Amino acid sequence: MDSLYKPFIESTANIIGQMTGLHIDLSDQVCEEGQEISSLGVTSIVTFAGVRRGRFLIDMVPELAIKITNNITGVEYKDVREYDVLTSIAELNNIIAGDAITVLNDELKLSLRLAPPIVLCGKEPIISIPKLSSVTIHGSSDHGDLKINIAFEKEG
Amino acid sequence: MDMVSVDMKKLNGLLNRAVIDVITTMTGFDVEDDPDCSQFAEFESVETIIGVMAVFGSIDAVVALATDINSSKLIVAYMTGIMPTDLTDEDVHDGMAELVNMLVGRVKADLVREGLDLSITSPFSISGTNIEMVFKDRENRICRRFIAGDVEMFLSVAKI
Amino acid sequence: MKIMTVDDSAIVRKIIRSAVEVLDYEVVEAKDAKEALDILEDEYEDIALILLDWNMPGMDGFEMLELIKKDKHLRHIPVMMVTSETGGENIIKAIQTGATHYLVKPFTIEELTKRILECLGRG
Numbered sequence: 075m076d077s078l079y080k081p082f083i084e085s086t087a088n089i090i091g092q093m094t095g096l097h098i099d100l101s102d103q104v105c106e107e108g109q110e111i112s113s114l115g116v117t118s119i120v121t122f123a124g125v126r127r128g129r130f131l132i133d134m135v136p137e138l139a140i141k142i143t144n145n146i147t148g149v150e151y152k153d154v155r156e157y158d159v160l161t162s163i164a165e166l167n168n169i170i171a172g173d174a175i176t177v178l179n180d181e182l183k184l185s186l187r188l189a190p191p192i193v194l195c196g197k198e199p200i201i202s203i204p205k206l207s208s209v210t211i212h213g214s215s216d217h218g219d220l221k222i223n224i225a226f227e228k229e230g
Numbered sequence: 231m232d233m234v235s236v237d238m239k240k241l242n243g244l245l246n247r248a249v250i251d252v253i254t255t256m257t258g259f260d261v262e263d264d265p266d267c268s269q270f271a272e273f274e275s276v277e278t279i280i281g282v283m284a285v286f287g288s289i290d291a292v293v294a295l296a297t298d299i300n301s302s303k304l305i306v307a308y309m310t311g312i313m314p315t316d317l318t319d320e321d322v323h324d325g326m327a328e329l330v331n332m333l334v335g336r337v338k339a340d341l342v343r344e345g346l347d348l349s350i351t352s353p354f355s356i357s358g359t360n361i362e363m364v365f366k367d368r369e370n371r372i373c374r375r376f377i378a379g380d381v382e383m384f385l386s387v388a389k390i
Numbered sequence: 391m392k393i394m395t396v397d398d399s400a401i402v403r404k405i406i407r408s409a410v411e412v413l414d415y416e417v418v419e420a421k422d423a424k425e426a427l428d429i430l431e432d433e434y435e436d437i438a439l440i441l442l443d444w445n446m447p448g449m450d451g452f453e454m455l456e457l458i459k460k461d462k463h464l465r466h467i468p469v470m471m472v473t474s475e476t477g478g479e480n481i482i483k484a485i486q487t488g489a490t491h492y493l494v495k496p497f498t499i500e501e502l503t504k505r506i507l508e509c510l511g512r513g
Contacts, residue, residue: 109320113358121284121351127447129352160364189284189351190390192292192363199358202323205398205447206352227352227447228422255496310401311408311499324401331399332496335474 076209077182079104081174082130082224083211089170094145098220100213107208111223113199115139116154118167122175124186128226129203130171132163135218136195139163154195164193236289236346242372242387244340245293248333249376249385256329257308259378267375267384279322279357281330285338288346292365294386295330299357301381302326319357327353365390392416392436393506396426396454397443397472402495406441406472409502415439423449427457434463439509442489444473444480452484459488468509472497 087098111131116139121129134142136154143151143162151159168191175186208225250261277299284292297305299322303314306325310317317325331353338348356363363386365371370389375382393415395406400421407417415438420426423446430437440458444451451471458464468490473480481492490509493502 110323119282119354121354123286123349123351127352129354155362157364160362164364187286187349189286190290190292190365190388192282192284192365194356194361194363196358196361199356199361200319200323201354201356202320202327203352203354204324204327204400225352252496255498258498306401310404312404321401321404324399328399328401332474335495339474 076104078178078226079209079211079224081177082170082222085170085173085177086132086213086222089166089173090142093166093169094142096142096145096215096217098213098215100211100222104209104211107210107223109202109204111201111203111208111210113194113196113201114219114221116160116163116193116195117199117201118164118191118193119201120167120171120191121189122171122186123189124179125184126186126227128186128224129206129208130167130174130225131201131223132167132170132220133223134163134220138215138218138220139195141217142166160193160195164191167191167193236341236344238289238291238370238372238387238389241285241289241291241337241341242374244337245333245385245387246374248336249295249374249383252329252333252336253305253376253378253383256332257305257378259305259308259381261376261378264375264377267373275359277357277359278361279326279355280361280363281326281328281353281355282363283327283330283334283353284351285334285348286351287348288341289348290390292386292388292390293330293334294363294388295326295333295383296386297326297381297383301383304381305329323355323357326355330355391438392418392433393439393441394418394420394426394429394437395441395472396420396423396446396451397441398422398446399443402443402472405499406502409499409506413503413506422446423451423454423457426454430458430464434467437467439506440467440469441472441506442469444471444484452480452487455484455487455489470505470509472502
């Protein structure tokens with residue numbers, strides 16, 4: 075597996091497990107993705123720049139976003155559009171990406187810096203990222219599906 | 231050397247000018263801004279498309295330009311000289327991402343000339359209905375509405 | 391004859407295509423420097439002008455300009471940098487390295503057409 079993707083995959087399962095107690099099964103298959111990514115409902119995107127530019131996206135069904143938030147905060151949220159739910163997913167993404175980038179910076183000296191995460195939800199959102207080819211890793215949990223998507227610009 | 235800084239007001243001012251310059255140049259539209267509007271993209275039940283890009287360094291911010299899907303087709307059609315009906319979804323997404331790229335690129339160049347340290351990320355776009363985009367800091371967000379005939383656009387600059 | 395556009399943005403390539411086709415030139419598109427250099431290897435005799443983006447992943451436009459101007463088969467082809475790099479230093483650097491013209495994004499189609507014609511000696 076590409077050494078650039080591995081830290082993101084490992085951090086996703088580990089950090090969700092540590093922060094929420096939920097078990098996430100991530101597929102061993104790394105799928106090449108086209109430019110457009112259909113969201114499962116809630117998406118958080120974090121972009122980064124340094125020696126190379128790229129992006130990490132975590133996407134999940136609303137039920138899972140609510141369950142993750144409830145487990146993190148100890149509060150029972152019902153609506154995915156609540157501010158706390160969306161910001162919890164953004165924060166989770168920030169922590170996962172931060173962890174993965176620390177590994178990449180240590181091992182590959184990429185000097186990556188994270189931009190602030192954004193989070194969005196809506197009816198059938200499509201996220202389109204021109205110029206960057208990416209890979210998707212699908213995952214599942216007892217509370218619904220999720221996927222992560224990782225993109226890096228080509229090396230100079 | 232002292233670190234040069236930029237505040238949200240200045241960044242927003244530069245971006246507002248860039249929106250008018252870039253869209254006017256690329257489409258020939260006569261773009262005006264509406265300084266009284268502070269709400270972002272109220273396109274309820276209408277398919278919306280948002281071009282997004284992040285800036286970080288001397289200031290960390292997310293810049294988003296939103297419009298409804300029909301307006302975005304019109305904008306990209308005027309940019310490319312391709313009829314709106316002949317544009318693919320990918321063209322429209324690329325066009326909105328490229329517009330944001332151009333306007334943030336222009337502002338970055340201005341600020342770097344002033345001695346700021348700024349990086350920009352790759353642009354991307356989001357489309358869908360009833361899209362809600364949330365940033366960590368609800369207070370530090372400036373929104374502006376732009377109009378060009380029937381085309382309505384919203385610029386949001388959120389500091390995080 | 392053909393005009394080559396090298397830009398990682400598909401939409402910018404389409405904008406350039408619109409302008410170039412009106413001038414009755416065939417357009418050759420490349421999304422990065424590597425693809426462009428591969429095409430040039432076979433088609434350099436047919437290329438009348440290269441429109442070259444500065445910021446591209448992989449080899450950037452300036453590095454590609456340097457390669458073109460060092461290559462005995464390619465150095466005669468005029469190159470116009472089409473870029474959002476507005477710094478005066480970059481413009482000087484590109485012109486000193488052999489670029490014929492420099493166009494800053496955003497640009498109008500009229501401006502682009504005028505510059506293309508100037509590069510082709512038809513201005």
